[in-house]
Amino acid sequence: xxxxxxxxxxxxxxxxxxxxxxxxxxxxxxxxxxxxxxxxxxxxxxxxxxxxxxxxxxxxxxxxxxxxxxxxxxxxxxxxxxxxxxxxxxxxxxxxxxxxxxxxxxxxxxxxxxxxxxxxxxxxxxxxxxxxxxxxxxxxxxxxxxxxxxxxxxxxxxxxxxxxxxxxxxxxxxxxxxxxxxxxxxxxxxxxxxxxxxxxxxxxxxxxxxxxxxxxxxxxxxxxxxxxxxxx
Amino acid sequence: xxxxxxxxxxxxxxxxxxxxxxxxxxxxxxxxxxxxxxxxxxxxxxxxxxxxxxxxxxxxxxxxxxxxxxxxxxxxxxxxxxxxxxxxxxxxxxxxxxxxxxxxxxxxxxxxxxxxxxxxxxxxxxxxxxxxxxxxxxxxxxxxxxxxxxxxxxxxxxxxxxxxxxxxxxxxxxxxxxxxxxxxxxxxxxxxxxxxxxxxxxxxxxxxxxxxxxxxxxxxxxxxxxxxxxxxxxxxxxxxxxxxxxxxxxxxxxxxxxxxxxxxxxxxxxxxxxxxxxxxxxxxxxxxxxxxxx
Numbered sequence: 001x002x003x004x005x006x007x008x009x010x011x012x013x014x015x016x017x018x019x020x021x022x023x024x025x026x027x028x029x030x031x032x033x034x035x036x037x038x039x040x041x042x043x044x045x046x047x048x049x050x051x052x053x054x055x056x057x058x059x060x061x062x063x064x065x066x067x068x069x070x071x072x073x074x075x076x077x078x079x080x081x082x083x084x085x086x087x088x089x090x091x092x093x094x095x096x097x098x099x100x101x102x103x104x105x106x107x108x109x110x111x112x113x114x115x116x117x118x119x120x121x122x123x124x125x126x127x128x129x130x131x132x133x134x135x136x137x138x139x140x141x142x143x144x145x146x147x148x149x150x151x152x153x154x155x156x157x158x159x160x161x162x163x164x165x166x167x168x169x170x171x172x173x174x175x176x177x178x179x180x181x182x183x184x185x186x187x188x189x190x191x192x193x194x195x196x197x198x199x200x201x202x203x204x205x206x207x208x209x210x211x212x213x214x215x216x217x218x219x220x221x222x223x224x225x226x227x228x229x230x231x232x
Numbered sequence: 233x234x235x236x237x238x239x240x241x242x243x244x245x246x247x248x249x250x251x252x253x254x255x256x257x258x259x260x261x262x263x264x265x266x267x268x269x270x271x272x273x274x275x276x277x278x279x280x281x282x283x284x285x286x287x288x289x290x291x292x293x294x295x296x297x298x299x300x301x302x303x304x305x306x307x308x309x310x311x312x313x314x315x316x317x318x319x320x321x322x323x324x325x326x327x328x329x330x331x332x333x334x335x336x337x338x339x340x341x342x343x344x345x346x347x348x349x350x351x352x353x354x355x356x357x358x359x360x361x362x363x364x365x366x367x368x369x370x371x372x373x374x375x376x377x378x379x380x381x382x383x384x385x386x387x388x389x390x391x392x393x394x395x396x397x398x399x400x401x402x403x404x405x406x407x408x409x410x411x412x413x414x415x416x417x418x419x420x421x422x423x424x425x426x427x428x429x430x431x432x433x434x435x436x437x438x439x440x441x442x443x444x445x446x447x448x449x450x451x452x453x454x455x456x457x458x459x460x461x462x463x464x465x466x467x468x469x470x471x472x473x474x475x476x477x478x479x480x481x482x483x484x485x486x487x488x489x490x491x492x493x494x495x496x497x498x499x500x501x502x503x504x505x506x507x508x509x510x511x512x513x514x515x516x517x518x519x520x521x522x523x524x525x526x
Contacts, residue, residue: 010449011345044395044444049335075263077346078255079272083297091297094254101263126444129339130393136325136343137273139391141448 003221003228004109005145006122007069008038013103013133013140018185018194025098026134028072028202029105029162031184032232034134035064038107042121042142043114044128053192060187062112065161065228068206069104072180103133106145108161108221108228119147150219153227158208159218160226165199170213178204186232200231233341233397233404235490236439239390239411240450241276242350242500243418244468246428247380251275259379260355267352267463269384273344276388280410281320283417289409292318292326300329312336322402323410341397342410344390350454350473351462353384378425383466385432389451395444411436411525415495432468432500434525435511436493443488453477457503472501472508479504479514486520495525 015027015034030038036059045055076098083091109118121127122144131140156172163169165181173179179201186196203209211218211229220227251271252258261270281291290307292315304310307318312335315321315328325340362374392407411434418431439446455474458465465471482489492515501508512522 011348011452050337050339051334073265077261077270077272078253079274080254082293082295092254096255101265121444124445125448127446128395128444130341130343130391130396132343136339137345139343139345139389139449 001150001219002111002115002147003150003219004115004119004122004147005106005221005224006142007104007106007145008131008133008140008142009069009102009104010133010138010140011102012075012138013100014097014138015100015134023096023098026074026100027182027184028100028180028204029066029068029182029200030133032064032186033188035066035107038131038133038140039109039118041129041131042127043118051192052190053188054190056188057190058114059112063110063230063232065108065230067106067108067161067226067228068202069106070102071205072202073101075099075101099138100133103138106161108150110230146223148221148223150221150228152217153220155214155218156210156212157218157227159211159229160208161228162200162202162231163209163211163214163229164216164231165201166215168213168215169201170211171201172210172212174207174210176205177207177209179209180204198231233392233394233402233407234441235404236394236443236446237392237407238437238446238448238450239342239344239388239392239414240433240435240437240454241347241388241390241414241431242385242433242454242473243429243431244383244385245381245426245430246383246466248427248429249378249380249425250384250386250429252379252425257377257379260353260381262353262355263348268349269353269381269386271347271386271388273346273388276344276347276414277320277324279417279421280413283413283420284319284409286420287413289319290317292321292328301331304328304330312338316401319406319409322400322406325396325400338400339396341393341395341400341402342390342407343393344388345449345451347386347388348451349384349386350456351385351458351465351471353381354463356380356382385456385465385468385471387451387454389449391446411493411495415525430468430497430499431495432497433473433511434493434495436525437482438490438493439488440490445485445488447481447485450478450481453481468497468499469501472503474503474506475511476504479518482515482520483518486518489520491521491523493523493525
């Protein structure tokens, strides 16, 4: 199986947790929908209206994996927004934004309809729209790693990407590791209504996770010396 | 706007609070790990919008607390597309809340990252006597407290995307207004906490038409050099800006670059190979066309 690999990084990122209301807290890594948005920006896929998420259909046959390249560090920034409800003069509302500092991720993409087109864009650093990490002001940069063969391997082994939590998933924590469990939207329909959810294990310090038992396939990319699990 | 471009903007502040944190006693925003100060992108956009307002431009986000319905009424905006008469909507995008209508937002072609100082900064806490008493009979005046940064050289980076510009009808002329407002608006920040804000360098890298490439994060290629400790810097004359890495990047992509637009303060010293240079001369030697911004 062929896998397209690239790194994406920036100064800050904010992948907003969907279940918070006023405070914007961030997931530690981009959810599948954010990766689709990032690739959509690179490829120039446009929705008819801002309420549509039809672009996600382009990626329905693609699998993704995500590796942390930097440890997760966060900073809180309170931002003054104009209060528009009461209409009082000078009224402001403070929103806390939780940002990830120096975010850097390696993204793996399986073969799908626009594989070659995406490869061309990544190789030549072409992006039709400005790519960003979660919010428009978190402008992203990216670099192409390559297109590689991935071969199936079996547990137990060390996995370098985040791991989707499935029935019977067993990980073996090592000294100094800190695990975060994140629950995210996995996919949405064309009107932005979530249709699937998933939970993930992610190691805060960006070290590989010892995986003892897993019911889905793990793949190895020999050239990179990395084992990956799909997030979807 | 037919060309992709990248914007790099440097300004410095002296004994000021470049961007207070409203939930933390209005202290300057500091990254505790690097001790560099942070200025949000919305602060920069406010500077730009205030300057535009002083020119009489039509702006959606006026800065006044006003309900969206009232603001729409003031500007006679009935449907989403009407908002495109506002300069800030064309460039930065906006959410135009219209009841019972879901599709109300534009993503702007121009986006800025939050800015950060290029060095660690010191934060000074200062108290003073307030001008007035709190009550008519009171003899003692109350105190005011404030946090100030003695010196910070702050860098902002932004991208202008030509494809998104087609959606909001942003023009090249709009973008030139943005460049003028960044420079002049920073100079015109004259509230007490924003005194001594000086624009130092404005660079716009304009790519050729149909180029969908840009270098990315230009601010990360800048370094400063100083003979004093970073936190003891008090004036631009104590800093030299090293642009070797930036020039290297521009050189690698020069076949895709149409021109570089430039404006620089005389007081900023720029180094290449540790020797002072003029950026326009260096770029011209690299066969990159340079246009001086008015």
